[in-house]
Amino acid sequence: xxxxxxxxxxxxxxxxxxxxxxxxxxxxxxxxxxxxxxxxxxxxxxxxxxxxxxxxxxxxxxxxxxxxxxxxxxxxxx
Numbered sequence: 001x002x003x004x005x006x007x008x009x010x011x012x013x014x015x016x017x018x019x020x021x022x023x024x025x026x027x028x029x030x031x032x033x034x035x036x037x038x039x040x041x042x043x044x045x046x047x048x049x050x051x052x053x054x055x056x057x058x059x060x061x062x063x064x065x066x067x068x069x070x071x072x073x074x075x076x077x078x
Contacts, residue, residue, distance in 0.1 A: 018042070049077060 021038065023031040032048055039046035050061050053076050057064070064073045 018044075053077065 021035075021044075023035050023038075025031050035048070036046050038044075053064070053073075054060055057076065059067075061073065064076065068075075
């Protein structure tokens with residue numbers, strides 16, 4: 001586990017040049033929770049890849065897994 005502590009008040013512009021942050025891990029690890037908090041802390045947008053897949057395909061993740069299996073889902077993730 002990596003702990004990140006940002007102490008003191010930093011100007012919001014300090015975070016504008018940071019590259020995007022990608023959280024990767026197994027289901028239920030807390031990626032969405034941590035990502036939302038981190039985005040709020042840094043004043044950045046939060047994008048959940050599962051929600052983006054559902055929005056773009058009009059299908060739910062469980063439906064994709066049921067109809068296409070994990071391989072189909074992973075293809076949509078890339």
